Amino acid sequence: MRTLSIALMTMVLLFAGFTAVPGETGAEKRAVSAAMEWLSLIDGGRYAESRSEASVWFRGAVSEPGWVASLDGVRMPLGRALKRELAVTRQSVTLPGAPDGRYVVMTMQTAFEHKQSATETVTFMLEQDGVWRAAGYFIK
Numbered sequence: 001m002r003t004l005s006i007a008l009m010t011m012v013l014l015f016a017g018f019t020a021v022p023g024e025t026g027a028e029k030r031a032v033s034a035a036m037e038w039l040s041l042i043d044g045g046r047y048a049e050s051r052s053e054a055s056v057w058f059r060g061a062v063s064e065p066g067w068v069a070s071l072d073g074v075r076m077p078l079g080r081a082l083k084r085e086l087a088v089t090r091q092s093v094t095l096p097g098a099p100d101g102r103y104v105v106m107t108m109q110t111a112f113e114h115k116q117s118a119t120e121t122v123t124f125m126l127e128q129d130g131v132w133r134a135a136g137y138f139i140k
Helices: 002-015 026-043 047-052 056-061 064-074
Strands: 081-092 103-112 115-126 132-139
Touching (some): 026 103, 026 115, 026 132, 047 056, 056 132, 103 132
Antiparallel strands (some): 081 103, 103 115, 115 132
């Protein structure tokens, strides 16, 4: 009976699309790794470089001066990132206002020098060259 219960629970979880651990799939792991590297550029104040390392779609949507000014106004006042933990990852093929493609949307719980609790949402897309690059960034 116990074996049958375990088998049924496994089937229910598989059919429900359950993911036990954030970043469990290979695509999510690669996207999360790329996101952490990209966020380190922002953490280091290298805003222009973070834009140049972002996706083609992102670079087409946001000018370098606009991106730098935005981060100067929103991110710089928070100070150094002290702690960042991945909370949730979600894969998608469609996002509002973006072209269809492969996306991983990540939510990070982050503590900054001047803001103890913030939520960063980072969206990465898989580009045609097979590299995961930034498609969006939001701090709340």
